[in-house]
Amino acid sequence: MNIPVRHTSSIETKTAHHPLVYLNGEIVETQNATLPVTTQAFNYGTGVFEGIRGYISHEGENVNIFRLDEHIRRLLNSASLLLIDDIPTADEIQKSILNLLRLNNARSDCYIRPLAFKQHLLPGSGFGVKLSGVSSGLSINTLNMRSYVKQDGIRCTFSSWRRIADNAIPVRAKITGSYVNSALAIESARLSGFDDAFMLNTHGNLSEATTSNIFIVKENKIITPPVNAHILEGITRATVIILAKERLGLEVEERDILPSEVLMADECFLSGTGVEISPVIQIDHHHLKSINDESTTLSIRNIYQQVVRGEIDNFSSWLTPVY
Incomplete structure (x- = not known):
C-alpha cells in the first residue's frame, strides 16, 4: 500500500x-x-x-x-x-x-x-x-506508551457527574464530544485527591469509570455492570470475561450494581485499552484487597499481560504482528 x-x-x-x-x-x-x-x-x-x-x-x-x-x-x-x-x-x-x-x-x-x-x-x-x-x-x-496507571493500585471516588445516557449520546460509540462527561468527572476526582471516578447511570446504578469499565470481586465471583447500564462495550472488558471464565474457571456475572455493593466488595479493578488491568485499592473510605497475594485481580492482570505479549498460543488470533 x-x-x-x-x-x-x-x-x-x-x-x-x-x-x-x-x-x-x-x-x-x-x-x-x-x-x-x-x-x-x-x-x-x-x-x-x-x-x-x-x-x-x-x-x-x-x-x-x-x-x-x-x-x-x-x-x-x-x-x-x-x-x-x-x-x-x-x-x-x-x-x-x-x-x-x-x-x-x-x-x-x-x-x-x-x-x-x-x-x-x-x-x-x-x-x-x-x-x-x-x-x-x-x-x-x-x-x-507503556503502562501509565500506578501499578500498586489506584484510589477512586463516586462522581457527582452522571454517566451520559444512551438516549442522549450513543454510549456504545467512542464519540469525541461525549468525553467532556469523563473530563469533568476525573478532574473533580483528582482535585479531591483521588486517581479516578466511578460514574453512576441515570438509574443510580454503577456504570463505568471515566475511561474504563469496572469489575468488582465478591466471594471469588467477578461482577460487572451489564451492557444496558450505559457503558461502553469495552474490548478489554470482553477480554477479561473470556480469560476469567476460560483460563481461571471463575464465574462472571453481568448485572446492575448499586453503589453500596461496590463499597462492600472484596476487590475491584478497571479494564480498558489505556489503563489495561488496574487494581483499585480504595473507594472513598473503603479499602480493598485487590493487590493482596493471590488476589483475583492480580491473577487477571498477570494472564492478560501474558496474552497481549503472545505467551499463550490459544489467543494468538488476537494479535496482529507489525513486522
Missing part, C-alpha cells in the same frame, strides 16, 4: 509521539498535521476514535497489535452513527496502521489512535450543526 509521504521540514523526535501520522490519505510529519479551525469535529465534537495498543512480544522480536480487527470494527460502527461514511474500509485502515507503524519504526509498546471526523460543509449545505452535508476525514497517530 503506497501512501504518499509529505515532507515539509526536519522531523522532531524528542516526544513520545512518533514522527509521522496519517491524515486523509497522506503520511505527514506530526508537527505539520493540521486542520482548519472551521473543522466541524473541532466545533461540535462530531468525531469518533479508537484507542489501540501494540505490545512488544515476550521474545522481544516483534510488536503485536492487540485485537486490531475488533477495534477497527467498532471504529466503523461508531462512524456510521455519525454518518461519517466517506472513509477507508476496514482492510484499508488496518493496512494504513501497519504501514504507519513501520514507517515510524515502532519497536516498543505503543498506542494507536485512529480518529474519523466530520470535516467541512459540502457545497450547497447550509451553515449549522449537522451530520449530513458534511465531508469526512480520517487521521491516525501513534506514540510510544
